[in-house]
Amino acid sequence: MGPAHTRPRERRAVFASRTITDWDPEDTAAWEAGGSAIARRNLIWSVVAEHVGFSVWTLWSVMVLFMPSDVYGISAGDKFLIGAVATLTGSLLRFPYTLATSRFGGRNWTVFSAVVLTVPVTATIVLLANPGQPLWVYLLCAALAGFGGGNFASSMTNINAFYPQRLKGWALGLNAGGGNLGVPAVQLVGLLVIAWTGVGEPYWVCAVYLVLLAVAGLGAALFMDNLEGPGVDLSAMRSAITDRDTWLISLLYIGTFGSFIGFSFAFSQVLALNFLDRGDTAAQASLHAAQIAFIGPLLGSVARVYGGRLADRIGGSRVTLGVFAGMVGAAAVLLVGSSLEVQVVGFVALFVLSGMGNGSVYKIIPSVFDAKSRALPLDEDGRAAYSRAMSGAVIGIAGAVGGLGGVGINMVLRQSYLSSGSATVAVVVFAAFYLVAAAVTWRAYVGVPRAAADAPGAPQSAKLSS
Template sequence: MPRKRPHTITDWDPEDVAAWDAGGAAIARRNLIWSVVAEHVGFSVWSLWSVMVLFMPSDVYGISLGDKFLIGAVATLTGALLRFPYTMATTRFGGRNWTVFSAFVLLIPVTATIVLLAHPGQPLWMYLVCAALTGLGGGNFASSMTNINAFYPQRLKGWALGLNAGGGNLGVPAVQLLGLLVIAWAGNRQPYWVCAFYLVALVIAGIGAALYMDNLEGPGVDLGAMRAALVNRHTWTVSLLYIGTFGSFIGFSFAFGQMLALSFRDQGQSAAQASLHAAQIAFLGPLLGSISRVYGGKLADRFGGSRVTFAVFLGMIAGAAVLLAGGGSIALCAVGFVLLFVLSGMGNGSVYKIIPSVFDAAARTLPLDEAGRAAYSRSMSGAVIGIAGALGGLGGVGINLVLRQSYASTGAATTAFAVFAAFYAVAALVTWRMYLRAPQGALRRQVDSKVSTAMRVSGSKNSMTS
């Protein structure tokens, strides 16, 4: 068993089967549970404005459809960019400590949202600033995933990372479902009940993390690991794939409800009716996508992350084709989006399985001892998880901006769906080329060209623990 001080664990080695069976698994599971809780609430806050816009009739708030897409894009952008510093935060401050802070700091944007929506007619920039602050919740993903990656052995990373991320992703449909209940109960003019619920949830998540989570001492993600990851081509290929999967998930999560509401308005419904009917459907996509992420990770553990990812992108091309063929049909629109949500969720899990697999294989080719190889694999995997998570979030920005431009130019989303289908085709080709056609040869050439960098990273980690 690893030595432990109050809320700090030393000598953590999840690959030690005896220590894992003697209590390590229980420790990891406890940290995973509260990591999921905190990340779940963080995701809800991040996607809060995807619900708030349903409570903002244009004639009351003076916010157009294009403005609403822009609000979603800003929230997505800040959440993506904050994943870079959040990736290194658990190493600098400790996984437990940062989880506590990252939960409590979200009380600020949630409170600001209540104040802002209570006073309609404010200038657009105020809504954009408030939405940007909710992006702090998007940063939670990177710190949470980097932290849980360190707790679990290689053989269980696909399942653990999939469960952690899937539980966090469930925050998106959770806030949308809560918005639906509030609209059905109190109408589309009282969004404060949604925000009040999350004020309580954030306090519970922060206190739970403080009581039950641990900090890990030892190798982690620092600037050296981030620099090494930035010059590794696998960082960029995996990030491209994650833009296609997670970018689609979070981008569509912000946009789906707005598009449905617009379709219902086109059928002659009032703003209140359109919001209610859109909310009744919109949460299903993120819900199924969040659940499928866990199974995407499990399938990747069994069949390999690259195989599952390749199949996912082929399916997403089909999903985009359904949207292109659907025209103005709400039924086909819902079917196409649900298919994209489910597949993007699976792809989120499978892409994140590729990361530790690639760097574990790379570590085994390096002229280092076992401790050095473990330090290299852990630090590089954590760094790439953060970078890919940030760039994947930027894909959500692109989704909202492309949709905004498509509506502005043609009054419909058809052009946007064609762009998405083309991107999924490129991602499928990259997956096949990099990780299916000749993965071992490609990986070996990559490792050979980066051995000196890897040794510097591992050396810095060893010096930290000596």
């Protein structure tokens, strides 16, 4: 990070190519001399692009509110299915998106990933302007919108490389939290459009996001940088796939991020069904659901930042354990209380706790692989490169697997409503999973005594993560 930013001629060359060739965030002197400003600039535009990407990913959580069944021929079960398909695509794309920043550069890929999202947004305008299409057409359009979910993996992997170990929890939490805010943002835009134009004109929501995609792409092109050097590659991915901690962390992320993104798609529909049961018309139910639905994702997104910061202070595993214990309690509230008010409180609590857990689980990742690197016969630079590559790979894998939890949320809710007409069965399934996740967190990352974790031959997964 030194020479490329100290000699004027080289500084001009770096500006022209937007590529940094000698980045070392662990070099404290270089960090204080300007590295932190470079990292912050890239973080800001990464958040902007990821934020818009999340909005496009969850665009159909809003669009279904504009789709009365008697006009579009789409049932409540079909709407949960649309959400599941968008979630599935966004989750699976996180695998290739994790590799993309190393192959093409963080700046270059951020520009591309913003531009490509104009396709599903435009397609959504055309599709909703012509109701009566077969279900598969809506599913295809939702799948294309799922490309926005891949942005998370490339953004997180890129920012992970910019920041030193001591600040990763804060930086990754802020990056992810800012991205997650795209969920309540698109729902708020949808609420404003419903209030202004009524249920029949969803085009304004999509028009807003065409403009924001242009801003995100242009900002990334002008202000972000590519990093040249060790990063996530196929070798790191292969090593991560065979690592036990990768799959334990992925399981925990299913419970945290899977819950967040799954409920983000489903919450508005659950609310709309509850309002219909109370006697609202379809238009009234959509408006009332939109007035409440954004609150959960909003608080959950903000909570992610504080979950990462709290994990920096007391440990990612301890925060994660507390999160899953709280989620079991929130699920119990949903089971005990049947009124709409109690249901809203229970789901909002799940959003907040899952948001905190998103930040705390991602803090576990660099801690685990930093600890593992110290058992390898490498010099300090080699350990840093190993930790960065493995952390980036696991961020991508866990992000993809965790997103699949959102598919499960929507499919379980769909089946619960089809079989019993309520979400009760689904909530029981969710509570059981949170209990399992809490047990795994305790067994793998919290329950190992500090002395044992520091002893030679101790399980590496325990070190520095508790």
